[in-house]
Amino acid sequence: MREYRVKTIDSLARGLQVLQVLQEVRAASLHDLHLATGIPKPTLTRILFTAYRHGLVWQRMVDGAFLPSHTLQRRMETDDGEWLVEIASPVLGELSQRLQWPSVISVPRLDYMETLETNSSRTYFDALPPRPHGFRVNMLGSASGRAYLAFCPQQELEAVLARLRLKKDPAYRLAQDDAAVRRMVETTRRRGYSVRAPDFGGDHDRPRSEVDDGRESIAMPVRVDGRVVGCINLTWRRQALSLPTAVQRHLEDLRTAVRTVEERAREAGLGHG
Template sequence: MREYKVKTIRALDRGLEVLDYLHRSRNASLHDLHLATGLPKATLTRVIATLEARGLIWQRLADGAFMASHTYQPRPPQVNDENFLVEVASPILERLCQKVNWPSILAVPRLDHMEVIETNSPRSYFSHIPLGPIGFRVNMLRSATGRAYLAFCGAAEREAVLQRLRTSNEPGNYLAQRPEAVATLLEETRNRGYGIRTEDFGGHYDKTRREFNDGRDSIAVPVWAGEEVVAVVNLTWMDKVASVEQMVKKHLAQLSQATREISVRLMSHEQ
């Protein structure tokens, strides 16, 4: 290594130290960075603002965690990389929230349920409606989000999910034992173009609305990457404020536009 007879740039070194830590840790709060680097939080705030302005890092909506941008990763981002999906979707979800005020989640499929990987709830005008948190399990057959995924995913994937649900012991998956009802509700979802909750779903994975009622309702639209559904975005509101029909008329176009924008950005990075 060549030796330079000059001083290094301390400010640049600090920025690279923060960036290196975020690459290694995948995500960190301001306090995490303070503990890891020993830098004062005021200094870290300036470093973060600089890195974010250059597109080197970004901040997750759900919990405010900072993450290294995939734009500068050593390999091209992939549409099946969930951190990349969140990075692409977060600013779009924030703009959606500004337009409609009500909060949304971004969820992806797991073996037998959907999982929340991002939410704009903290930025919502109605921030008292907490959605998520990250990692929250969403019922596949009774939620708007799960129905939107199952209705539009590939046939082989759909049958694999339904098979897992049919053998499940969880009370919330009871619908899987009624194949004709499932086929009907999924066909209705495809014809409608978006998912809605079942009447007995109050937000709890297993309990009925009579047992647990979050007082909300939702609609959900899939996010496509080419011909594959990779995620779902929903829109949630207090059910006493508006009916599903009213929210569809008022905000479905904006929700659908947001999912299309996420899809376009995903595919533009893939090419």
């Protein structure tokens, strides 16, 4: 670039510095950015809010981290769930304004589901701690895992089951029973949503008789271009609400949220391999 006899814009330089750091580290808290840039936190907050208003950054609910917007990138990798979270996060925020119970979005990772975002911190009546980012969820027992298995393409289902059959822990016993898996898949497809396995209490490996988080859940798949790119659940305390009552009251809210995420993903041209 040719030399210009002009002064640089310090505020713009600080903003670009913040964006550069986010591009390098992918996700950072306000304190992380303060340490990396030396910019005071009030100034950082103004920079981040301005960048957010222009679609350059977004903030994840599950841990408050700031991330660069994936919608600015030319191509998305299909195994990178952050683009899905960026699309889904505001939808979960809207859902939390209507319902008292939290939701989680998770994505399939070979033989387990990984939670990437939750609106739990915004649900007033949920006294249980939110699932942390990166929490591993049992594929066969959780509502989210069962939603994925029931609605993913058949070839993908067979590949996942083949991996699960290699595991000898009791938590994967269902994978050895082809008839039981088929019944679960058919029932879930017919219903249009999934529920937890009867003996699933929230722990990845141990049954409800050993570990029980006191919750029940339903989940639905997020499908883009024929693929299940993730699942969104709704979870609540069993003592407060029965499964039939929760379905009657809140299934349409969950379905609307899933459809909104799918529509926004298609409009943004995301999810392509």
